[in-house]
Amino acid sequence: MDLNKDLKDIHLNINSTTFNILYRKYKSFVLPSIIIISCIILFFIAIIPQVQAVLDAKEKERIEKQKLELFKSNYNLLLNMDIVKLNSYFEMLTKTLPSGKDFAGVINVISDKSVKAGVSIGDFEFTVGNISKPQEGDTLSPSIQISLDVAGESRAVLSFVTALYKSMPLSEITTIEQGGDSARIKIQFYYKAFPQGPISNESPISAFTSDNLSLINDLLSWGVVNEAKFIPLSPSVSEDSSDSGSLEASPSAEGT
Amino acid sequence: MNKSINLVSNRNEQVERELLILKIVRVVSVSLLITISVVAISAFILSTQISLSKIKEEENTTLSQISALHEKLTTYYLTKDRLTNISSILTTRKDYVKPITAILEKVPEDLSLEGISIEKEVLTINISGTSLISMNKLIDDISALGKQNKVLANVKLQSLSLDVKSGKYFVLMKGESL
Numbered sequence: 001m002d003l004n005k006d007l008k009d010i011h012l013n014i015n016s017t018t019f020n021i022l023y024r025k026y027k028s029f030v031l032p033s034i035i036i037i038s039c040i041i042l043f044f045i046a047i048i049p050q051v052q053a054v055l056d057a058k059e060k061e062r063i064e065k066q067k068l069e070l071f072k073s074n075y076n077l078l079l080n081m082d083i084v085k086l087n088s089y090f091e092m093l094t095k096t097l098p099s100g101k102d103f104a105g106v107i108n109v110i111s112d113k114s115v116k117a118g119v120s121i122g123d124f125e126f127t128v129g130n131i132s133k134p135q136e137g138d139t140l141s142p143s144i145q146i147s148l149d150v151a152g153e154s155r156a157v158l159s160f161v162t163a164l165y166k167s168m169p170l171s172e173i174t175t176i177e178q179g180g181d182s183a184r185i186k187i188q189f190y191y192k193a194f195p196q197g198p199i200s201n202e203s204p205i206s207a208f209t210s211d212n213l214s215l216i217n218d219l220l221s222w223g224v225v226n227e228a229k230f231i232p233l234s235p236s237v238s239e240d241s242s243d244s245g246s247l248e249a250s251p252s253a254e255g256t
Numbered sequence: 257m258n259k260s261i262n263l264v265s266n267r268n269e270q271v272e273r274e275l276l277i278l279k280i281v282r283v284v285s286v287s288l289l290i291t292i293s294v295v296a297i298s299a300f301i302l303s304t305q306i307s308l309s310k311i312k313e314e315e316n317t318t319l320s321q322i323s324a325l326h327e328k329l330t331t332y333y334l335t336k337d338r339l340t341n342i343s344s345i346l347t348t349r350k351d352y353v354k355p356i357t358a359i360l361e362k363v364p365e366d367l368s369l370e371g372i373s374i375e376k377e378v379l380t381i382n383i384s385g386t387s388l389i390s391m392n393k394l395i396d397d398i399s400a401l402g403k404q405n406k407v408l409a410n411v412k413l414q415s416l417s418l419d420v421k422s423g424k425y426f427v428l429m430k431g432e433s434l
Contacts, residue, residue, distance in 0.1 A: 028278055032285035039288035047292060050299045057306045064311040071318040078325045081332065090331050093338035097345070141345050154369045158360065162353045170342060172349040176356075179371035179382075192341045199333050201322045212339050219342070 067202075074205040089216055096168040096219055098191045101144050106189045109167045110148065117160035119152030122182070143188040145174070150183045157183045166222045355379055355407040355433045362397040364390040370426065377433045379408065384424045391416070391425050402431055409434055 023030075098105060103126065114121050127145040150157055157178055164171050164187065175186040208216070322329065352374050359381055363369060367385035374380075381398075385391055395413060402411030411431040418425050 029281060032278075032281040035285035035289055036281070039285070039292045042292055042296075047295055047299070050296065050303075054299045054302045054306075057303060057308070060308060061306050061311065064308060064315065068311055068315050068318065071315055071322065075318050075322050075325070078322065078328050078332070081328060083328055083331075086328065086331050086335060090335045090338070093335060093342065097338050097342050141341070141348075154372060155360065158353070158356055161356075165351060165353055170345055170349075172345075173352055173374070174350075175373075175375045176352065177371075177373040177375075178369075179373075190345055192338075194334055195337055199326075199330055201319050201326070201329065203333075205329070205332060208339075211343070212336075215339060215343055215346075 070204055071202070074201075077205050077207055092168075092216075092219060096170050098169050099194050100191055102169055102189070102191060103144075105169050106144070106146060109164070109169065109171075110146075113160055113163040113167055114150070117152070117163055118156045119150045119160045122149030122151055124148045141190050142192065143172075143190045145186060145188050148185045148187065150185055151181060152183075153181055154178055154183075157185075161185065168219075168222065350377065350433070352379070352433055355431075358401055358407045359398060362394060362401065364394060366390050367394060374433065379431050379433050380414075381427075381429050381431075383427045383429075386424055388425060391427055395427065395429070398429055398431070405434065407434055408432065 095105065106126075110121060110124075125147045127147075150160060152160070157176075161173055161176065164173065170190045172188045172190070173185060174188055175184070177184045356372060356374075356379070359372075359379075360369065363383060364385075364387075366387050367383050367390050369381070370384045371382040372380070383391070383394060395416075398408070399411055399413075402408045408431040411429060414428040414430050416425065416427050
């Protein structure tokens with residue numbers, strides 16, 4: 001007989017006997033234990049991801065609802081906007097801050113304000129810059145500069161300068177040299193290119209703020225300079241080979 | 257001898273302890289089972305109630321309605337852009353009219369403004385007249401303007417001269433425009 005095999009059988013018999021005893025003793029614990037273990041496994045494998053998915057879906061729903069609210073409010077704002085008023089604001093604001101170098105607008109306003117202030121315009125010179133360059137849309141406030149010789153008494157010159165400050169296109173006086181009955185004034189006329197790229201339907205829209213409306217009303221009070229039917233200046237263009245070009249002009253109908 | 261005397265205890269503490277543990281295990285297992293089931297069912301019900309597709313559909317409808325107003329939208333954006341830029345220029349641009357007006361208001365009638373210049377915020381004013389009293393008053397008034405620090409600062413009297421031929425006094429003053 002094989003001793004090893006016998007020993008093994010005895011060992012197995014003892015094990016199965018022990019198991020049977022233990023099973024019989026703790027039989028009632030088996031089902032609850034299996035349930036607890038299954039529940040714990042389920043909790044980690046199924047419940048946590050499921051709850052996480054629900055929370056994610058809720059968050060997505062909240063974001064989408066916010067977007068929908070925004071779109072609806074945009075739509076309602078747009079729908080209720082008076083297109084005629086909006087166009088008139090836009091037109092006026094574009095005259096105040098043109099999208100490009102508005103030489104005609106500049107000459108118009110100088111002509112108009114000089115007539116109203118009772119001063120006459122002598123020689124003037126535009127600093128045009130590189131006209132082959134694309135418009136300086138990104139620069140904070142690009143401008144064209146004009147140097148003007150103005151003839152008139154000091155108070156009239158001041159009145160002309162004051163009028164320019166409240167006129168379109170938007171300007172800034174950088175230098176005034178007044179002596180006797182004439183003055184040399186350097187003025188910057190601002191322009192700004194429109195923003196590039198498509199306008200998204202999804203961007204938020206807000207109604208004009210009280211500051212916006214007050215600015216619009218201020219600008220409206222300046223009055224729009226109508227296109228001059230006659231310009232008392234007849235500029236003759238002299239091309240410059242350098243980066244900055246110049247338009248030399250002499251008044252053809254001084255004092256008109 | 258009393259046969260009813262039994263020295264072996266009827267209570268088996270080990271068995272009682274096991275019964276208590278069994279009871280606890282059963283309660284825990286049932287509670288866990290109920291909790292897991294409730295959470296799973298609730299999560300399922302909640303997930304069925306969230307309908308993103310419906311919201312997306314509504315969004316697309318609203319967006320297409322906005323697209324129909326694209327021209328208005330563009331005008332609105334460009335108007336807003338102009339307003340922002342104009343506002344920023346207006347807040348940064350230098351207004352020389354205020355200091356000049358303030359100075360001219362102080363010039364007495366018997367004095368005349370010979371010249372005025374402004375460059376890089378430095379304002380120079382040249383005034384002439386025959387009355388030294390008026391000239392003195394003007395200097396005082398403009399100095400007072402400088403002290404107020406509202407339109408002018410660092411006001412300096414550059415020169416006070418007399419042209420014997422014309423009998424006129426000339427005052428040259430400088431100040432920084434604020």
